[in-house]
Structures are given as structure tokens and as C-alpha cells.
Amino acid sequence: MWKKCEKLIFSVFFHISGSKEKSIIVKRLFKLYNLYMACVYGIGNPLIDYICSVTEKDLADLNLSKGTMLLIDSDKQNEIVEHTKGRDIIYSCGGSCPNTMVTLSSLGVKTILAGSIGDDDLGREYRLRLKESNVVDQLVTKKESVTGTSIILLTNDKERTMNTYLGANRLFTPEDVVEESALQADLFYFTGYMWDTDNQKKSVLKTLKLFKDKGKKIAFDVADPFAVGRYRQTFQELIADYCDIVFANSEEARYLMDNYDPYECCRSLGKLCPIAIVKNGKKGSFISNNRVITQIPSYGTSIPVDTTGAGDTYASGFLYGYLTGRDLVSSCNIASYLAGEIIARIGAQFDKDSIVKLKAFIDKNFPMK
Numbered sequence: 001m002w003k004k005c006e007k008l009i010f011s012v013f014f015h016i017s018g019s020k021e022k023s024i025i026v027k028r029l030f031k032l033y034n035l036y037m038a039c040v041y042g043i044g045n046p047l048i049d050y051i052c053s054v055t056e057k058d059l060a061d062l063n064l065s066k067g068t069m070l071l072i073d074s075d076k077q078n079e080i081v082e083h084t085k086g087r088d089i090i091y092s093c094g095g096s097c098p099n100t101m102v103t104l105s106s107l108g109v110k111t112i113l114a115g116s117i118g119d120d121d122l123g124r125e126y127r128l129r130l131k132e133s134n135v136v137d138q139l140v141t142k143k144e145s146v147t148g149t150s151i152i153l154l155t156n157d158k159e160r161t162m163n164t165y166l167g168a169n170r171l172f173t174p175e176d177v178v179e180e181s182a183l184q185a186d187l188f189y190f191t192g193y194m195w196d197t198d199n200q201k202k203s204v205l206k207t208l209k210l211f212k213d214k215g216k217k218i219a220f221d222v223a224d225p226f227a228v229g230r231y232r233q234t235f236q237e238l239i240a241d242y243c244d245i246v247f248a249n250s251e252e253a254r255y256l257m258d259n260y261d262p263y264e265c266c267r268s269l270g271k272l273c274p275i276a277i278v279k280n281g282k283k284g285s286f287i288s289n290n291r292v293i294t295q296i297p298s299y300g301t302s303i304p305v306d307t308t309g310a311g312d313t314y315a316s317g318f319l320y321g322y323l324t325g326r327d328l329v330s331s332c333n334i335a336s337y338l339a340g341e342i343i344a345r346i347g348a349q350f351d352k353d354s355i356v357k358l359k360a361f362i363d364k365n366f367p368m369k
Helices: 002-015 019-037 056-061 074-083 096-107 121-132 167-171 192-196 198-213 225-242 250-257 262-269 310-323 328-342 352-365
Strands: 039-043 047-053 069-071 089-094 110-118 136-142 148-154 160-165 187-191 217-221 245-249 275-279 285-289 292-296
Touching: 039 096, 039 198, 047 121, 069 225, 074 148, 074 160, 089 096, 089 121, 096 110, 096 187, 096 217, 096 310, 096 352, 110 121, 110 167, 121 136, 136 167, 148 167, 167 198, 187 192, 187 198, 187 310, 192 198, 192 225, 198 217, 198 225, 217 225, 217 310, 225 250, 245 250, 245 262, 245 310, 250 262, 250 275, 262 275, 262 285, 262 292, 275 310, 275 328, 285 328, 292 328, 310 328, 328 352
Parallel strands: 039 110, 039 187, 047 148, 069 160, 110 136, 187 217, 217 245, 245 275
Antiparallel strands: 047 089, 148 160, 275 285, 285 292
16 A cells, blocks of 8 residues: 555656645645554443433432442442333443544544453444444453443433443453554553453553554543542553553543642643643643643533543544644644534434534644645
8 A cells, every 4th residue: 555655646746846736745645644544453341331311319319429430230230220211221332442443433543442242242233333333343252241331321411420330341351462453553542441450451551561662652541530549640650651642631630630720730741741631621621742731622512412422532533633644733623623522412422424524624624734
């Protein structure tokens, strides 16, 4: 493929008279090539999302804290399912890292997803959805367990309370990381959720060392304030030792840096790695690029329908801009725009028709230069 691109670039070079025109067109051809060749490898939790609207009383009856992500066992899963029986339920294929991989793929970036599923109908459905989304499937089937689920309870203010039964995800091991496939990628992406099981943690650490040794990029989404509470020092060390890019929302950043000011959190995170992003809800976000901080506006609806996957979508938007050679502020604007769009609908992924319209907006307003 590279040889064909070389021939095309040289052909354009010799057939255009003006040096300025040559420079502009060749630069664009190289950026299109970057998009075609860009690849992201992710290790995540493939989960079937079970989305249901509930009241504050429902959460109290179930002894759940609104807006949190809780790891549950099969007994608690059954209790919640029984409590919400008879209500309208939306099922979809999700998981934090998988959501990011699917959206990146739909935007045109090659993605590879590693993780574990059960030998069951839910697992087979998950593989089918990945294939439909053009995500390279590096999932392993664990016959001794079941595919994981996430029960997402939405209150009237559209805040989500996530109750995750990991199932087969707990069994993903370092031996399940296919090094040859992983190192096809330019960037490794993972989230803080991986630190809740020893097997997954070791798998991520193995991959971090692989990418670090090869001089490849690494992006980390903190993903959950309670994970930060459990692993604060570990996450700080991970960011400083391995990461080129880190994402955190204002609450996660507050726990991580012990500061209530998102700007100051971004400044502190920017001392740990080259690119640090703190998302601040309706107020937009901050990015630290080599310790220079820029504020990014929010986009989209002021009244969200469902905040599930907003952070996952933000990460995919930023990485899309970053991998296609856009400047970091434009990449953040793309991220903010897509996050604003995803919260205007139920679920954490866009349908194909929406992606066409979203890409047209991005190309018009945040073009490759």
C-alpha cells in the first residue's frame, strides 16, 4: 500500500507546476495515508449493556449510589434484573474501551479489540456486532464463564448508575495478548477499569511495556473516580512512566490530583505526561500540551438524554483528530462535539447514518490542513 501511495504522491508532485500547490496537496495525501494506516489496539471489557430508566427511590431500594460504577456479583445482578422486570429495556454491545474502539472504527481508524467473552449467545452476538463495526476481533472465549453485562440505570436527570458483572472478563490473562497483533498498532488505549482484576492488570502492564519498548504511543482514560480512589498512587505512576495522553473527567481528576479546580488538575496532570485532558461537563474541557493549557468549549445539547459513553466518545474523537494529523485543539474540539452528540441519544454508540453526518460536520469545521 505504501508503494502505491509513494507513486501517487510523486505523480502529483511532477504534474503540478506551482511549488506551493505541490506542498499543500502532497501534505494532504500524506495525512490521508496516515488515516488509512492509523491503528489503535485496546484491551477492554466486552459487556452487554442493559439500559433501564429508574427513579431515585429505585436506587435507594437497591442500595445503589447514583452516578457510580459498581462491580457486582451474579446475586446482585439478579436482584436488579428482578427489580426492573416489566420495564422497557434497551440492550446493546458496550464496555468503555470497546465503545471507543467502535466509534474510532466508524470514523475510519483501524482498531483491534482484545478481551474475554463467554461461550454463550451473548458472546456470539458481541462478535457479530464487532464484525459489523469493522473492529478487528481479538477476543478470546472462556468456556468456564459467561459474557459480562453492565446494567445501566438512568434517572430523570439522565445520570447513569452502572452495575457491572465482569463474568469472563476476569479471566483475560497476559497469555491472551497476541503480541504480533498488538504491535501492528500505533497506539495502545486502555482504561482504569482494567485494574480491578489481577489478570487484566498484568495483561495491561505487559502491553504497556511492549509499546514503551517500541516507542509507540499510549493513551489512558482514568474512567472511574472510585477506581482512582482505590489505585490513586498506582495511576499517577502509570501516567508518569508510560502515558503520552491521559483523559479524566473533573471528578476523576479531583481524586487523582487532590484538587477541586479542573484547571489546576489539568496543570498538575500535565506535569506527569505530555498531553493531559480534563473534561468538565457543560463547561467544556482543558488540555495541557507540554504544560500549555487551553480551554475547549462544550458542544451539543444542554439537556442530555443519556450520558452513557460520553467519556468513551470524547476519547475516540480526540484520538481520531490526533491520528489524522490535526492539531491538538482541533482534536479536542472534535472530541467535545462528538461527546455532545452522543448524550443527545440513548446508548453509547452512533448508528451508521449518524456517523456520515458527523464526519461531514467534522471535515467542514475541523479539516485536515
